[in-house]
Amino acid sequence: MTTLDGLKTPCIPNWCPGCGNLSLWAAFKNAAVEEGWDNTNAAMVAGIGCHGHILNFTKMCSFEGLHGRPIPVATGIKMANHDLNVFVFTGDGDCLGEGGNHLIHACRRNHDITVILHDNQLYALTTGQTSPATPQGIKTKSTPAGNPDIPFMPLTLALASGATFIARAYAGDIPKLTELMIKANDHKGFSFIDVLQPCVTFNKDFTHEFFQENTYYLGNDYDSTNKEKAFKKSMDFGEKQIPLGIFYQEDKPSCESQIAQLKEKVLVEHSPVRENLNTLFKKYT
Numbered sequence: 001m002t003t004l005d006g007l008k009t010p011c012i013p014n015w016c017p018g019c020g021n022l023s024l025w026a027a028f029k030n031a032a033v034e035e036g037w038d039n040t041n042a043a044m045v046a047g048i049g050c051h052g053h054i055l056n057f058t059k060m061c062s063f064e065g066l067h068g069r070p071i072p073v074a075t076g077i078k079m080a081n082h083d084l085n086v087f088v089f090t091g092d093g094d095c096l097g098e099g100g101n102h103l104i105h106a107c108r109r110n111h112d113i114t115v116i117l118h119d120n121q122l123y124a125l126t127t128g129q130t131s132p133a134t135p136q137g138i139k140t141k142s143t144p145a146g147n148p149d150i151p152f153m154p155l156t157l158a159l160a161s162g163a164t165f166i167a168r169a170y171a172g173d174i175p176k177l178t179e180l181m182i183k184a185n186d187h188k189g190f191s192f193i194d195v196l197q198p199c200v201t202f203n204k205d206f207t208h209e210f211f212q213e214n215t216y217y218l219g220n221d222y223d224s225t226n227k228e229k230a231f232k233k234s235m236d237f238g239e240k241q242i243p244l245g246i247f248y249q250e251d252k253p254s255c256e257s258q259i260a261q262l263k264e265k266v267l268v269e270h271s272p273v274r275e276n277l278n279t280l281f282k283k284y285t
């Protein structure tokens, strides 16, 4: 049985007081306790950034990849043992900048993993520079006169790239985020949650107050199977009109479910076939 105590590590969280990472972490631990995720059945992978520290504070099998590379590590883990629940924790710089290429191809291939985007709209660990999610005009350390670039809309990008579960959450609403994490993991295919995660130290525009005032939940009348509507909704981001919840969900075979070698049993349980390298070179060159 997974317990909150069992998920503790000797490390004390060093995120700034009020940082959205703290409540995101709480939501993940609650979900783990509810679903029984632990070292025997789950793996966490993170990129480099403040978000990546989550691995130090959660006792679960984990791997911190190079900056921008948590998704390929996670897809490798899922391929090797598709019985595992695999979670990626990534920042907007990590996922949309350095790792943008990995994101779009993992969406396209519909790998059965859950990607949790800690979206604080800037590079936080390196003290507040513009990221590919920083809105145009916002002043940051690297763009003191205002960001001249048009940002990616993470959900629109994931949807266009083929992701089959797309949602947005606000880190401060722990119960809703917990629920979304569980639904995303239950979904058989690529799940992407854009978590609005205030960086209280470096982002003075997108604060907890801002998100509390300007977000709303998609209602029961919203049809999350309609891709066209999901595209339109995914582009809404303005005063009083930032939607939260599940934007789109579609049943489609995951990458792992279509690979013949994975049908009988997980890859790690196959015995390795030992071959002579010289023979292989002769055969294939």
Ligand SMILES: Cc1ncc(C[n+]2csc(CCOP(=O)(O)OP(=O)(O)O)c2C)c(N)n1
Pocket (backbone or CB within 6 Å): 047, 048, 049, 050, 051, 052, 067, 090, 091, 092, 093, 094, 095, 098, 118, 120, 122, 123, 124, 125, 126, 131
């Ligand atoms: C290849 C590479 N480029 C740059 C860096 C420096 N670097 C470390 S963290 C970071 C930004 C992290 O921003 P983000 O992914 O948004 O995460 P956050 O800190 O906001 O959680 C950068 C540029 C690095 N470690 N490796």
Ligand code: SF4
Pocket (backbone or CB within 6 Å): 014, 015, 016, 018, 019, 020, 021, 050, 120, 124, 125, 198, 199, 200, 201, 202
């Ligand atoms: S710098 Fe920002 S993202 Fe990093 S721990 Fe502090 S508040 Fe959180």
